[in-house]
């Protein structure tokens with residue numbers, strides 16, 4: 001598991017959870033970032049992830065996304081009250 005550094009969305013790329021992404025775009029998402037500085041450890045993302053890809057690090061109290069299991073649905077980014085998770089299109 002890894003906690004990715006903050007990585008703001010490009011200006012011309014709409015964020016997930018704001019009704020601006022098509023389903024195909026959302027499904028094409030594979031990379032996302034979690035800003036540990038913003039995460040308050042509320043665990044909403046842990047609860048909503050359908051793939052059980054998010055856990056809470058017991059040492060830091062912050063959410064961690066396992067990209068090996070994440071399918072890029074964007075639900076975690078949508079529910080996060082702190083804006084700690086951003087979606088990015090997979091460039092690979």
Ligand code: SF4
Nearest residue numbers: 039040042043045080
């Ligand atoms: S929903 Fe946001 S603030 Fe809450 S644990 Fe997840 S990343 Fe952290």
Ligand code: SF4
Nearest residue numbers: 049070071073074076
């Ligand atoms: S994008 Fe979807 S599958 Fe990936 S961590 Fe968030 S809720 Fe889970």
